[in-house]
Amino acid sequence: MASLSRRLALLAVSALALVACGAANSDGNKTETPAAASSTVEAGELGHIKGDKNAPITLVEYASPTCPACKYFHDSILPTLEEKYISTGKLKLVYREFPIHGAPDVAAYVVARCAGDDKYFDVLDDLFANQEGIVQAAQVGALGGMLKTVAKRHGIETDEAFDACMADRSIRDKLAAVYQTAEQYNVSGTPTFILDGKVRDFDGDFRSAEGFSRQIDALLAEKGVQ
Numbered sequence: 108m109a110s111l112s113r114r115l116a117l118l119a120v121s122a123l124a125l126v127a128c129g130a131a132n133s134d135g136n137k138t139e140t141p142a143a144a145s146s147t148v149e150a151g152e153l154g155h156i157k158g159d160k161n162a163p164i165t166l167v168e169y170a171s172p173t174c175p176a177c178k179y180f181h182d183s184i185l186p187t188l189e190e191k192y193i194s195t196g197k198l199k200l201v202y203r204e205f206p207i208h209g210a211p212d213v214a215a216y217v218v219a220r221c222a223g224d225d226k227y228f229d230v231l232d233d234l235f236a237n238q239e240g241i242v243q244a245a246q247v248g249a250l251g252g253m254l255k256t257v258a259k260r261h262g263i264e265t266d267e268a269f270d271a272c273m274a275d276r277s278i279r280d281k282l283a284a285v286y287q288t289a290e291q292y293n294v295s296g297t298p299t300f301i302l303d304g305k306v307r308d309f310d311g312d313f314r315s316a317e318g319f320s321r322q323i324d325a326l327l328a329e330k331g332v333q
Contacts, residue, residue, distance in 0.1 A: 128174035
């Protein structure tokens with residue numbers, strides 16, 4: 108089986124469109140996704156958490172920083188969920204890296220992890236805000252320079268620090284471990300959501316803040332949470 112990094116590198120950056128990235132090919136079949144690490148990893152709480160760890164409902168998101176549908180969720184849906192549910196202790200978000208677009212995604216996520224846990228979501232905001240520029244830079248071989256600019260805004264200020272970040276094998280091992288958790292849910296595209304243990308694609312109610320709210324409100328009602 109090919110290594111994670113080798114398989115990831117074979118995936119090209121897709122065209123920008125508001126569809127789930129990598130979810131299906133032209134024949135409607137699931138596309139092949141990168142191979143995960145060979146060791147067994149339990150999903151548990153592996154990922155980056157927003158909200159109360161003891162919230163009654165958990166939303167797991169598998170996402171790519173270069174996926175337009177993920178950016179749409181991040182920009183247009185997540186703010187509502189944060190205001191209504193995450194900040195009120197009703198919902199916990201567990202963000203998991205799923206580098207569907209290979210090397211550009213991996214490098215972007217390495218920068219986010221190097222910045223530190225306290226800055227992870229700040230870097231993620233930056234990556235989504237500059238998604239188009241990152242995709243274009245990757246297409247012309249200028250990704251390193253683009254990510255250095257992002258990194259400097261979050262405390263990785265020198266070329267030496269950036270290079271050390273990119274060379275840190277332990278970070279890539281952690282990304283591989285998170286990636287492997289997707290196997291139990293058969294994740295093949297981004298964004299993919301697991302809401303209260305049930306897999307949900309970027310479709311139907313899960314394409315709007317109103318739809319997400321309906322689903323979350325129904326779950327809260329089932330649990331007797333006001």
